[in-house]
Amino acid sequence: MLQGVFIMFYLKKFLFCVIFLIFINRVYAMSGIRPDMFAGKWYPSNKEELYDMVNKFLSQAKLPYIKGKIKAIIVPHAGYMFSGAVAAYAFKAIKGEDFTRVIMIGPSHRSYFQGISVNIQEGYKTPFGIVPVDRDFGEKLIKSSPMIGYIPVAHSYEHCLEVELPFLQTVLKKFKIVPILLGQQDMGTCKELARCLLRLLKKDKEKTLILASSDLSHYHSYDEAVRLDHVLIDDVKEMDPYKLYKDLVWKRCEACGKGAILTLLLIARELGITKSIVLKYANSGDVTGYHMRVVGYMSAVILK
Secondary structure, eight states: OHHHHHHHHHHHHHHHHHHHHHHHHHHHHHOSEEOOTTBTTTBOSSHHHHHHHHHHHHHHOOOOOOOSOEEEEEEOOSOHHHHHHHHHHHHHHTTTOOOOEEEEEEEOSSOOOSSEEEOOSSEEEETTEEEEBOHHHHHHHHHTOTTEEOOHHHHHTOHHHHTTHHHHHHHOSSOEEEEEEESOOSHHHHHHHHHHHHHHHHTOOSOEEEEEEOOOOEEEOHHHHHHHHHHHHHHHHHTOHHHHHHHHHTTSSOOTTHHHHHHHHHHHHHTTOOEEEEEEEEEHHHHHOOOSSEEEEEEEEEEO
16 A cells, blocks of 8 residues: 555656646747856856956966967866866957857756757847857758757756857857757767767858867865876867767766867867867866865867
């Protein structure tokens, strides 16, 4: 009898979750503009305060001489207090460039799904205004592979792309975005996304930037984080996606957005792009002074 009560309880709970997820999917599928879910949490919701913070980070970033045309960037996606100063380096490097499209690739932290999801809502809201989505490109990308679809709930409460937008709005002029989340980050998924993007980009005349959103190692001691993160940094400098994948598999380094970085490096290799510059590395311990459990951050540019 008691066992039957427990079964009914969990069955009702399961059905509620299914109905809730269907409802949320429909709501976000119909909603034209994705709200700024993390404003006031991970970055300021007040427009003037956000403007001051972003521009302070940008002014403090001291760039080396960069020779070549920037084709892609790798940036962290933590709260601005922790990673904003590091992210500013890559964003400062593209300031004033005439990119009209930014393909944004990141990991899905809260929704679990197979394959790849491309958001085709009309735009993303931030305190600076609406960033339009390149829906035409996104729909073509979805049609290009059975591994690619649109899973609304995956984008509804995901921070890794949203937090990059105020920086992009500050350093670029008029641009659209293609928001892409990876439900799986294995090499096969990354290769498929790279293949589909390359096929579309080769037929396209838009000046496009690729942005890979990723933090590095999570919750190690300061010294261990530095050791792990510099393995990944060296792989990025070598522009070798296969070596990086091996190092990730064998736990010689970590990155929550590893698939985004791998996809970017695969695309670069196919296009004959062999140069990268790691502009800045730090971890949360450099900000907070707490060195027991830190998260690593890197800012890098890929050049031709």
